[in-house]
Amino acid sequence: MQDVEPSAPSSVRTIDIINRRLNKRYRAEKRFKRLGLAAILSSLLFLGLLFTSIVSQGYSAFVQTYILLDIHFSRDAFDVSNLAGADYNGLIRKSLQSLFPEVRDRQEKRMLNGLVSSGAPFQIQKMVMSDTSMIGSTRSVWVPADDDVDMLMKGRIDRSAPEAERRLKDVQLGWIDGLRGDLRLKKKFNRIFFTSGDSREPELAGILGATMGSMYTLIVTLLLSFPVGVASAIYLEEFAPRNKWVDLIEVNINNLAAVPSIVFGLLGLAVFLNFFGLPRSAPLVGGLVLTLMTLPTIIIASRVSIQSVPPSIREAALGVGASKMQTVFHHVMPLAIPGMLTGTIIGMARALGESAPLLMIGMVAFIVDPPGGILEPATVLPVQIYLWADSPERAFVERTSAAIIVLLAFLMVMNAAAVFLRSRFERRW
Amino acid sequence: MKKSIVVGLAAALCVSGVAVEASARDYISIVGSSTVYPFATTVAEQFGKATRFKTPKIESTGSGGGLKLFCSGIGTEYPDIANASRRIKKSEYEQCREKGVKEIVEVKIGYDGIVLANSKNAPQMDIERKDLFLALAKSVPDPANEGTFIDNPHKTWKDVNPALPAVKIEVLGPPPTSGTRDAFVELVMDEGCAAFPSIEALKNTDKDRYKSICQTIREDGVYIEAGENDNLIVQKLNVNPDAYGIFGFSFLDQNTDRIQGSKIEGKSPAFEEIAAGAYPVSRPLYFYVKKAHIGTIPGIEEYLAEFTSDKAWGEEGYLTDKGLIPMPDDERLRFADDVKSLRPLTME
Missing domain, CATH: 3.40.190.10 (Periplasmic binding protein-like II)
Incomplete structure (x- = not known):
């Protein structure tokens, strides 16, 4: 029957052919939907993997091990006219000594003192300087523990490894267990991480400096790129004549959006540092470079949002006698602003995560004091992450991840703001 | 809006004016x-x-x-x-x-010190610089034909020297932009090179060729450029016990529970050995x-x-x-x- 089918077309009904094709088309659609879903799910999976790996490595950096020491601020240790000159390290050594009086050997004493962070004396110094009345008394103070102790408490050092392969020796483990038994060793919220600048000691390192640097850099970027970007977009959309020069400018703007960011860094080095003589490592220069980088993004987004304002609005405004300028600023701009802001926020988020162009202008640097202005040397969050990721100390691994968590949180807030603005204010025609 | 543009530009101008003055x-x-x-x-x-x-x-x-x-x-x-x-x-x-x-x-x-290290889960290696050169150089002397050079044929450490383990050669190291790489080339490759009379002979006849043979590291995937991040190399060694890594002593010092330094010419890269000048690869x-x-x-x-x-x-x-x-x-x-x-x- 089927063999003769081609010679007898009248026996096949058109509706069957259509039905067969229809099934095929349905199947194709289903297949496409499944593929799409699979694509989304796999990207979600990778995102999930990224988050779990970063969070599982980094969450522990938000707590830090502290040691409770009873420090006796004896009167003869201080000269009131020269508080900075007192031997604060000695105070800490003495108090450790009183906890473990059996330690006599010089080498062992060194190891005992090694349990406390090298930042502890400066903490004590600050305490005394802010309140001299404690001289003569004994106070219990929580001081940060050394990063090796911290890693042990967080289970990132294997106790069962042979002694020679551990950074903490058997006697030190004994002291740590003793301190723990006396409730003198405790994990507390890591305030230092949020309130101090960079440090070579993981237990003293914080992201305040980098966050301030990022903030100053972004302020400069925003102040420059938003007005310039919006003004260019308005001019190109509303005022510029249609000719080949404008076309050329348009093509170049689109090209600029795709230029690798390191190129902007080189440009910044050549123009801002070498030609204008602006200071190295300053957020001002960083902001200028990032402005160049974000400008195309803002211009393109702003133009799209101006284009989406229907011509009827302009015509109506012109029709009641508004000038071109009034039309643009009173009627088109208010409707286009949400889209412009969205583009700006996305550009800013990109600028926040950028480190390559800053390498060239000296912002990849070790800077301890948080910057106080746009001319003081500073670094930014992604650079801080890069610098920590390259540090040999193991405790920096978790700090790196923690800094990434903070950076991701900022990015999420910014992107959420963009989405919110879009859904709240954007009008559709 | 117009105002904010003007204010913004004015602010930018002020800022750049201040910048030029602030030079102290x-x-x-x-x-x-x-x-x-x-x-x-x-x-x-x-x-x-x-x-x-x-x-x-x-x-x-x-x-x-x-x-x-x-x-x-x-x-x-x-x-x-x-x-x-x-x-x-x-x-x-x-x-x-x-x-x-x-x-x-x-x-x-x-x-x-620059160390060659591998995972603790594999045996420690004791290697000479001559053998490291044979394992990592792009071209090596042809054993069959005196005075000529061939592309590095060695696949396992055993191919280089029968005393070494029969494990695939896989070395993670710094890229050419790194100072560690310069030092490694100078202290290991150049020195290893000097052990071969046929290469030494080139030194007088064709200096450029001599340099390129001694200092070019192979590019056939045996030596893997792992970027400047030494922590990454340490992590990779952990996962792959057959691989070796090249990096600075401080990274070995911080990770002694996971990785071990290979002995070079019988000297292990320990603090005392480097300080005494006995370990040969230090700068x-x-x-x-x-x-x-x-x-x-x-x-x-x-x-x-x-x-x-x-x-x-x-x-x-x-x-x-x-x-x-x-x-x-x-x-x-x-x-x-x-x-x-x-x-x-x-x-x-």
Whole structure:
């Protein structure tokens, strides 16, 4: 029957052919939907993997091990006219000594003192300087523990490894267990991480400096790129004549959006540092470079949002006698602003995560004091992450991840703001 | 809206105006090697906390990039100190002089060992530099044909030397931009190369060829350039017990529970062995100070004093905790003396 089918077309009904094709088309659609879903799910999976790996490595950096020491601020240790000159390290050594009086050997004493962070004396110094009345008394103070102790408490050092392969020796483990038994060793919220600048000691390192640097850099970027970007977009959309020069400018703007960011860094080095003589490592220069980088993004987004304002609005405004300028600023701009802001926020988020162009202008640097202005040397969050990721100390691994968590949180807030603005204010025609 | 544009532009103009005026610098600016970076930053931090001066700013630019910046001229916009994981080159010294940087004080701070390491889960290797050359060079002498060279055919360590394990050669190391790579080439490849008479013979006849044979590392996937991040190499060694990694001693020092250094010519890369000069692959670290800036930029002398104090670079100083191998006592005294008298470097 089927063999003769081609010679007898009248026996096949058109509706069957259509039905067969229809099934095929349905199947194709289903297949496409499944593929799409699979694509989304796999990207979600990778995102999930990224988050779990970063969070599982980094969450522990938000707590830090502290040691409770009873420090006796004896009167003869201080000269009131020269508080900075007192031997604060000695105070800490003495108090450790009183906890473990059996330690006599010089080498062992060194190891005992090694349990406390090298930042502890400066903490004590600050305490005394802010309140001299404690001289003569004994106070219990929580001081940060050394990063090796911290890693042990967080289970990132294997106790069962042979002694020679551990950074903490058997006697030190004994002291740590003793301190723990006396409730003198405790994990507390890591305030230092949020309130101090960079440090070579993981237990003293914080992201305040980098966050301030990022903030100053972004302020400069925003102040420059938003007005310039919006003004260019308005001019190109509303005022510029249609000719080949404008076309050329348009093509170049689109090209600029795709230029690798390191190129902007080189440009910044050549123009801002070498030609204008602006200071190295300053957020001002960083902001200028990032402005160049974000400008195309803002211009393109702003133009799209101006284009989406229907011509009827302009015509109506012109029709009641508004000038071109009034039309643009009173009627088109208010409707286009949400889209412009969205583009700006996305550009800013990109600028926040950028480190390559800053390498060239000296912002990849070790800077301890948080910057106080746009001319003081500073670094930014992604650079801080890069610098920590390259540090040999193991405790920096978790700090790196923690800094990434903070950076991701900022990015999420910014992107959420963009989405919110879009859904709240954007009008559709 | 119009107003905000005007205000924004005005603000930008003011800001750039201020910038040009603000040229006085009250902190020390340091640039240079990423190998010296962890040590210099430790000293800088200590210095910043313990004195009334601001903490110096330290950029990690690499030795070459740092010296180039350092030698660009005299004035507050140029760095005061350059860190280097090798000695300053004659050409760099000349360039410095040309730009008016006439007096430079050289400070050697100690040594850094370069280690070949693998996972603790595999046996420790004892290898000679000659064999490392055979394992990693791009072209090696043809054993069948004296005086000619072939592409490196060695697949396993056993192919190189029957005494070594029958494990695939897989080495993760720094890229050519890195100072560690330069030092590795100089201290391992060049030295290993010298063990072959057929290559030595080239030295007199064809110097360029000699250099390229000794210093070119193979590119057939056996040597994997792992970027500048040494932590990444350590992590990869953990996962793959057959792989070896090349990096600085401080990374071995921090990870002794996971990785072990291979012995080179029978010497293991332990602190004492490197300090005694017995371990063959170690290099000196330096920094250079611009004498003209002393007195203009506050704190340089005090920073030098902190760096060259026994509590920093001494045998039990805090820099040894960071992995620096201190110099022997007499050498340390000599350099501390040079620093005190600020004796400028001279190069013939």
